[in-house]
Structure formats: C-alpha cells, structure tokens
Amino acid sequence: MASSDGFEAFYAATVGRLLGQLLPVTGDLHEAEEVVQEAFARASVRWTRLRDYDVPEAWVRRVALNLAADRGRHLRRQARALLRLGPPQQVPAASAEAVALLEALRTLPMRQRQAIVLHHLVDLPIEEVAHTLGTRPGAVKSLLARGRRALANRLSDAEEVLNSP
C-alpha cells in the first residue's frame, strides 16, 4: 500500500497553501482543487521517496503547475486526469481588486501566470522559478515583465502593478 506514514500530516499542512498558489494559475477554485488533489494523489504513491526530500511540497507544487498547464492544452492519457473544459467560474470571496486581478491573470498565457505566482506569491528567486519551470532565468525575467505589463494594461492602476517588487 502507499505508505500513509506522515502523508496525512503533510497533506493537512500544505493543501491550503497549495490551493492558494494554484488558484491564480488556474483562475478557478474548482480547477485548483482538482489539480492539487491529483498532484497529491501522485505524491501518495511516491511518498516513501518524497518524504525524504528537503521540500516535498515543491514537488507537489510543480506537479500541480504542470497539470494546470497540461489541462489547458491537451487531454491527458489517463481517464482520471480530467479536463474541465470551460471558463473559470468559481472564485472565492475576496476584495474587488483581488477578483479583478484574478480575472486579469486568466487572460495571461499559462507560463506568465506560473512565473508571476512563483515569484510574487511563493517568493521564489528568479533562478528557482527558472528551475521549477524548466527554463532559463532570462526567460523568467521576460515572462515576468510581459506578464506584469499585460496585467497593467488590464487593470486600472497600471503603475502599481508595473512597480510591484
């Protein structure tokens, strides 16, 4: 059996944070729940190995990010890997500004969304974002710049977004 030794505690400790990180990527709470749960399912069968990682959460986040990207592009081979087609509709209760940001994020290409979340929400340095996304740091800088510019164009207070640290 997949060892649940420590898995339940790991799940309980990280699921909320991962949902929060995946929501801005998927733009939809249901979609975030689905990819996070699927990522945990994949983690569960590798748990005896993953639990020895320094940060197993990073593995789950990476898988969830990949799933989020995949689901927007292709149906997956496994029947369980559901593609929920259609627009994001489920948004948690948040301020109008935050909801507007979520709407604006949805219009960005997936890679830009992923880079923005990893850098500005997860607080990963550029190099780690590049490692997570499997690209070069220069490409991440470009993704971030283009993403922020696009957000600025879609939101009323462009200067604040562009100047975001």
Next chain:
Amino acid sequence: MIDLRDHLQELAEAAAREGRTAGPMAAIRRGRQRRRRLAVGSAALLAAVLVAGAVGTSHLGPAGRDLAPVSPPPTRPGFPAKLATYTPNGSAEAAVLRMLTDRSEGLGACKGGRPKDVRIIAVGRLPRQGLLQGVWMIAARPPLPGEQRLCWMFAFGNQRDLGAPVAYAGQPPLLASLRAMASGDPSKLIVEGYITKQAARVRFILAGGKPPLDLEPLQSGSEFPVNFFVAMVPWPGSKEQLPVERLIALDGSGRAITSCWLGDRDPSCGRERWR
C-alpha cells in the same frame, strides 16, 4: 489600488479558506487507482460506442474504417431512478454507485440540491474494447427552487477500477446552457455534460472534416433544469488532435441554440451562462 503581491496573497488566503478537497485518504485511493490504470497498458479501441441514444449517426473511425456505432439503450427502463429504490445490476454497477454516493468524493461532498435526494439519471455499459471496463453512470441531485447550481456526477468503472471525471467537492459552478467535459484514455475520448432542455439534440463537430454526430440527450425528468449526455469517441492516439472540436445544441427544428468549443483553442463549454 492594485498591489500585485498583496492581492495574490489575498486570493491565496481566500482559496485556502474556501477550497475543498477530498482529503488525504481520497488522494491515496486516487493514486492507487491511477497506478493500477497505468499498469493496464494501452489497448486499441476497436469500436466506437455512442451512447445517449445515438440518432442520425455517421460512421466514425480512424483511417477511414467504418465503426458502426453501438447504440445500446443507455439505461434500463425506469430512469431517472430514485436512489432509495434503485437496485444496481451487478457488482460493477454497485461499485460505481458506491463511488457516486461516497460522502467524501461523491455527490455527498457536493454542496447544493436536496442533500439526501439523489437521482440516477442513466447507466450504461462501457465498450468491451479499451482500457476501461464496466459501466458508466450519471447521477445528480435535484436543485432547490431557484438554485442556479447543479450537483451532478459522472463516474465509470468496475469493482477494481473506478474513475470520476465529473465530481464536485463543495459548490459546483453556476449553471450553463451547455456544459461539457472530457477525459480520455489511450483509446477513446469520453465527453459528458448537460444541456438546456430546449435542445433536442447535441451535435458533435468532429475533427478532420468527419461528418458530424448527433446525440439525443438523456432525459432527466421534471426535477432538473437540464438534460444530460455522454459520448465515447475513438481516439487511437491521445496525443493527436482532439476528435471532437465543437458541440452545438439544436432545437427540435434543427436550429442552433448555443454552441461551444471543446478543443485546445479557447475551450468554452460552460462559458455561456444559464438562460
């Protein structure tokens, strides 16, 4: 004022607060099921199966091979059926039913409708060919008066291997005139969804210029604002283009009511709000 970091954080906190997942044990079960499924290996799909009462079907198939659609009645008589009076026909059906009514993963986890009131909308058999064996089932909870959301679920499998491409833990999305979801294994694409009751047929626009395919929706009865549909379409290489590009709802006289794109480009099946 929009501050990127602050508002991302706010969204994250809201998602952590409101997000509902099925829990660690459900993740473990799902992981095991997925591993078993992967271990089965790939298998060629030899037949197209069209359910939901195929009408006016055109032949489908790779490389021009005719695949006569099997059009078994998707249900035995008596559907939609109340859960309390429904008797599963065989162990596969019983297993799928258990999943559908599971409190952590099934309709029991969905918020909406009359909580203890479940209707089995339709049951059908999966094609003998292909990875997945057993039965498929659609179940739903009648919505409360004025409710704009619908708790429904689509699941399939048998006593050893189960999948639930449509399941909501928490609040389901707002109703749409046409909602479709799809999943695939290495041999076929399964498309399931619901459609406004104004629609007499759902037309599947297929890739590659193949003739379209029309399905009659599964009748859900007066307790539901929509009818449902299920289709299984051959997809011999799941890395290929999706075999279904677009869905069109047609009324009784053949006029288009609404439509949506299912494919990779700007999928929209669910975007149009309920009217």
